[in-house]
Amino acid sequence: MTQAIRTSTTRRQFSKLLAGLAGAAAVPVAAMAAASPDDDSALLRLEEKIFDAWRAAIAPYEEIHRLDDIWRREAGRLYEEMKQGRLTLTDDERWQIVWAMPEWKEHGRLVELSNGHFDRMFDLIDEMWALPAYTEAGRKAKVAVALYCVLDWRDRDDELDYRELMARRLLIELVGGEAASSLRESFAA
Template identity: 80%
Template structure:
């Protein structure tokens, strides 16, 4: 017996694991909504110092682009993009960012 696409999904949606997944996703929505609100507020503040640029780059890498892995864990494009962002930070702040992502 072959199930249709809809029939397979009905089985999945009836599973307790799926219901728990939905519950956890719903709980996380409040966290992410608040996080995105804070990110929007942060973008409105100009970054005039190395520390300010570093903070914005860290938020971009960790929360928006999800590029938190070590250098050897990223594909080539993501690695180059992260290196360019870190270069824009400049100074000692950039050096500390480079160290934090080194393998």
């Protein structure tokens, strides 16, 4: 079985999550009254768009990591050659060689492509957090986005650290009902 690609939750992602949760709590009462208490269709559409952007953002990860390994190995090899006295390059010259590599250039292109999708995803998440969840499906959509796209807690239950596992279980419990059961099953060992 292959392991999911792990990305570290950045301070930016975590800050956006916290700001989103705070913003969701501060939704104006008039806006809540205007929406139907059983209509989370806007949240569900946003969830679909968010996961589309997330999948697009992580799609090149395997290739990004492969290229990253190549140019880093070459940078390390050149460094060792310099250290052993077999090459007389300055650090700048060494990096110029690495930066001229096609693997470096393609790595940078893929990272920029991925970052564009992540930026779109973060903007959509900001929109989602501004909307209250009225139903089980709406709560499930928000929790799924938080777990997968913001916190990156995608591992199976038996692979997750205890604190993350307990927090994920609590979030899923708060979803409630059948939606919580299906979400819980997606992480089962």
